[in-house]
Amino acid sequence: MRALGLDDLIDPPCIHAWLGPGSLAVGYVLKDVFNFVLTCSSDGESEVFLGPREVEEEDLRAVFRQWDPKIRTLVENGHGYLKWPLLDNSQTELSSWVHAAPEDKLSLALVGDSAHAIGPYIGAALGFESATVLGKILAQARQQADIPAMLRLYESLRRPRTDLVRGVTQKMAREWMLPDGPLQVDRDDIFVHEGTPLQGYPNALQDPFSQRWLYSFDGEKEALEAWRLYRENCPMY
Ligand SMILES: Cc1cc2nc3c(=O)[nH]c(=O)nc-3n(C[C@H](O)[C@H](O)[C@H](O)COP(=O)(O)OP(=O)(O)OC[C@H]3O[C@@H](n4cnc5c(N)ncnc54)[C@H](O)[C@@H]3O)c2cc1C
Structure with missing residues (x-):
C-alpha cells in the first residue's frame, strides 16, 4: 500500500x-x-x-x-x-424461524442469515447475537419439554431487534447509494459540513444512538432476563 x-x-x-x-x-x-x-x-x-x-x-x-x-x-x-451475491429476502420473509414440535418430535430453529439476512453495511454480527441468545436460553433447559417454548422465546426476543437493524441497514444502503441529484448533494453537504453527528445522521457508523444501541447488545444478559420473566409468568415452573 x-x-x-x-x-x-x-x-x-x-x-x-x-x-x-x-x-x-x-x-x-x-x-x-x-x-x-x-x-x-x-x-x-x-x-x-x-x-x-x-x-x-x-x-x-x-x-x-x-x-x-x-x-x-x-x-x-x-x-x-x-x-458474492447479496440476496434480499425481505420480500419473502418467513412467517416463523421456528418449528416447535410436540415433545417426542424434532423441533427446529433457524439462526443467522437463513433467518434474518441483512446487507453487509453496518457490521451488525446478528448471527453471532442470535446464536448467543439461543445457546444461553437452551442451556437453561431442564427437560425435553422445555425446548419448544424456548425456541419460541428465542424468536420473540430476536425478531424486533433484527427487524430494526434491517431497517437501519436498508436506510443506510439507500442513502449511501443515492443516484446523483439534489438528495445526494444534500447528503454530501451534511457529511462535509455537519460537525458533531447526531441521532439520524446519514452515516449509521457515526450516529451516536445507533452505535450505542447496536454494539452494546449483551446477548447472554438479554436471554437470561427473558427466560427469568418467562418462568415467573409460566404456571409450569
Ligand atoms: C461481502 C460480505 C461482507 C460482509 N461483511 C460483514 C461484516 O463486516 N460484518 C458482519 O457482521 N457481517 C458481514 N457480512 C454478513 C455475514 O457474512 C453474514 O451475516 C454471516 O456470515 C451469516 O452467517 P451464517 O452462519 O448465518 O451464514 P453463512 O456464513 O452463509 O453460512 C452458511 C453455510 O452453510 C453452507 N451451506 C449452504 N447450503 C448448504 C447445504 N445445502 N448443505 C450444507 N451446507 C450448506 C454454506 O456453504 C455456508 O458455509 C458480510 C457478508 C458479505 C457477503
Whole structure:
C-alpha cells in the first residue's frame, strides 16, 4: 500500500468509504490485509448463484473505471477478488424461524442469515447475537419439554431487534447509494459540513444512538432476563 502511495488508507487504520450511484466501495485494515469491498448492482447478471466466485479483474475494472484514482489503483494492484451475491429476502420473509414440535418430535430453529439476512453495511454480527441468545436460553433447559417454548422465546426476543437493524441497514444502503441529484448533494453537504453527528445522521457508523444501541447488545444478559420473566409468568415452573 505504501509503495502504491496509498498510505492514508492504512494509517491510521480506519474505515474508508466511497459512495456512488447504486454502488459503494469500503476499505479497511484487517491485521496485515487491506480488505476492499465493492458493492454494485446485479443488473446484467444472467445467473443467480450462492456463495463466492472468482471475479474477472477486467470486469471489475470496467465497473469502477470512472471512480477515484485510488480505487483504480487498488483494483489494478489487488488480487484474489471474489464475487458474492447479496440476496434480499425481505420480500419473502418467513412467517416463523421456528418449528416447535410436540415433545417426542424434532423441533427446529433457524439462526443467522437463513433467518434474518441483512446487507453487509453496518457490521451488525446478528448471527453471532442470535446464536448467543439461543445457546444461553437452551442451556437453561431442564427437560425435553422445555425446548419448544424456548425456541419460541428465542424468536420473540430476536425478531424486533433484527427487524430494526434491517431497517437501519436498508436506510443506510439507500442513502449511501443515492443516484446523483439534489438528495445526494444534500447528503454530501451534511457529511462535509455537519460537525458533531447526531441521532439520524446519514452515516449509521457515526450516529451516536445507533452505535450505542447496536454494539452494546449483551446477548447472554438479554436471554437470561427473558427466560427469568418467562418462568415467573409460566404456571409450569
Ligand atoms: C461481502 C460480505 C461482507 C460482509 N461483511 C460483514 C461484516 O463486516 N460484518 C458482519 O457482521 N457481517 C458481514 N457480512 C454478513 C455475514 O457474512 C453474514 O451475516 C454471516 O456470515 C451469516 O452467517 P451464517 O452462519 O448465518 O451464514 P453463512 O456464513 O452463509 O453460512 C452458511 C453455510 O452453510 C453452507 N451451506 C449452504 N447450503 C448448504 C447445504 N445445502 N448443505 C450444507 N451446507 C450448506 C454454506 O456453504 C455456508 O458455509 C458480510 C457478508 C458479505 C457477503
